[in-house]
Amino acid sequence: MIRRWFNKVLGKTSTATGPVIYPVAQHGIQRNRIHPCALKTTRTLADAGYAAFVVGGAVRDLLLGREPKDFDIATDATPEEVRALFRRSRLIGRRFRIVHVYCGQDTIEVTTFRAQNIQGENEDDDDRVTAEDGMLLRDNVFGGQEDDAARRDFTVNALYYDTENEEVWDYHGGVGDARKRRLKMIGDPATRFREDPVRMLRAARFAAKLDFHIDPATRAPIAELAHMLERIPSARLFDEMMKLLMSGHAERGVRQLRAEGLHHGVLPMLDRILDDTPRQRFLHAALHDTDERIRNGQSAAPAFMLACLLWFDMQAAWAKLQESGQTQQTALFDAMDDTLERQRTALAFPRRMDGMIKEIWALQPRFEQRNGSRPFRLLDHPRFRAGFDFLLLRARSGDAPDELVDWWQRFQDAPDDARAEMLVESNGPSGKKRRPRRRRSRSDAGPAGENADTPASQ
Ligand code: ATP
Ligand code: MG
16 A cells, blocks of 8 residues: 555655655554544545545644644645535635635645745746746645655644554654654745745744744744735734744744844734733733633633734823823723734634624723722623733732732622622712612613713723
């Protein structure tokens, strides 16, 4: 079987040097760590006479003893051939077509071996195009397995696991690099970063996630090429940033971004945050908490993270507008809009996130109001939890008084009748002005003026 695959592969590549093949005794990956759906998919493809390997992140993570996020499969079958083999499958993608094979709740991504465009070669070939600055515009040319390995980014991302023979096929020294915890670009790093500048962000993300060092030759061109990220469509940059921030390794990832000078076009506020100790404390508390939540399998809202990253810019804008004579409320709403718009000039994130970000921010001054019915209304606010978590982070970094957090903690824990006693009255005896607590629905806006402190944003 292996010889047949080999011939197939060699037959398709002209400069084949062949992979180093590691048996199980050397790579140590147990087949039972592979998702049953991925095993079933490779088996079906192999039975039909195609080459099929688990590839990319899953092999890398298993080699490092980590739990893979998902399982991707690479094959020499064309997307149509794959599609024909699996009843529950779908062709997706426009730039390169891949097949999603469905198996219960899970999806396995099956990609046909593709070749990497080489700048200067085949320029008249419509399927191999680079822009003048070397940026890869298309790479949807099918190729052999060796071509497929060469078009991948880092050596540890170009490992193929043969599920039938339990072997790892390594074309670029990825197994050795994994052992050395080294992130190394395949080919000439500057050329590969120019082809796809997002690979620079990926380098920062993988170094943080895997706790690898970036190989010096891979790292060297990044500072000079970082500006090329400007050319990347916002949606792709945003997706990549979210992967970094929501990876469970955001604390390290953000530091790595700044260390490589990659933050300018995506998270420019890092300059303002990471050079100032109290702000740094806040950001690290926020990133650390989110990382913990994600690693413990709890949910974490990207909007919360963005609210944290932009908080100090928003506060500064808010203070400035108040100094210029605006009321606290008007200044707050203007500052929130200004801050979000300014961030959009660097990295645009979807407007659907604005609502939650603004609500979290707008709740902050409301925590200071502990008289009358206000704390009760705040407690019923749909974003109370997120707002309070944000306040906790602020208190931990000295941006809000501990006493305020303690009060709110006690207020939440107290039985209904005891809460009235806790109110801090600015006029009149404690508790007198309290209205009975009730759930407010969105349509239950109350009489005009009553909700003057409720953020208008949704
Ligand atoms: P993760 O665990 O974060 O998903 P991953 O390595 O699986 O990591 P993906 O973005 O899912 O990363 O991509 C799958 C594989 O596709 C990578 O391992 C790599 O081989 C290849 N790849 C993805 N993006 C690029 C790119 N921009 N340039 C070259 N190869 C890429
Ligand atoms: Mg992946």
